[in-house]
Amino acid sequence: MGNQYLIRFPSPIGRIELLADESALTSLAIERDGALPHDGVPERPSPLLEEARAQLDEYFLGRRAVFDLPVRLSGTPFQRAVWTELQRLERGEAITYGALASAVGRPGSARAIGGAVGANPLPLIIGCHRVLGSDGRVTGYSGGQGVPTKLWLLAHEEIGFAA
Template identity: 80%
Template sequence: MTSPYLIRFTSPIRRIELRADESELTSLTIERDGSLPHDDLPERPSPLLVSARDQLEEYFAGRRTSFDLPLRLEGTPFQRAVWAELQRLGWGEATSYGALAAAVGRPGSARAIGGAVGANPMPIIVGCHRVLASDGRITGYSGGEGVPTKLWLLGHEQIGFAA
């Protein structure tokens, strides 16, 4: 299914592109290497996208700690289970890949968890930046410019991590 609505805005972690259908947000992409996936398409705002942009701007300004948006998270049942666990995390809370694996009933599958976390179509809103290694280290981030983007988000939420 296509997402006919599209909006972009500038954030502290580079430009963000939001896409939606008539009733749900379908993707959030953080600019990487100066481009977004649909830079070639004209913006087509909708009330939902305007609300999503406003909520994200409030988050970046430190005035919002949770989101109230309808999401369409398309993925495998395993990915959706991982993303559901991520949605349970609140502002300033972190978890580990191992803890996520246990929470979805797949202990010992931290690598598969990492793949599901990296495939999250809604970073920031579904807080994949809140996942750290079991020893508290940052092991990577697939959004925006990678680890520097994750560092900004962790700092913004005052989440500590190991160097």
């Protein structure tokens, strides 16, 4: 893993795996079907990862609304624009795929927005669970156990959605 650091820890939505380089978080994965992407790799903690764990623990306890962590996002310019817009949302706020498309200057591209949202390398830190369908419905989630994980996160943040 070179200069990568790695920790895993339990959470209310399953185990979480965090990766970082020397100066920023690079990846967050939520356990799916009992597995994480790097389960076979030994942990390699760092002060940044320990701080990220502490902030995520505070989030799950309802004591943190905003994460204050350096992130390094690898993706296309379009994906990075979507992720930057998602970072503007605060705990308890939601946005539709269509509104997100308009916010990044690509109205009518809700399907492409969905792809960028699903490729978010740092779910929770960058709140992709806060994106809803145009009618306010939960349309999907790529983290953890999928829609049940998203429903838990929406309820945790008291974000209303259409059934």
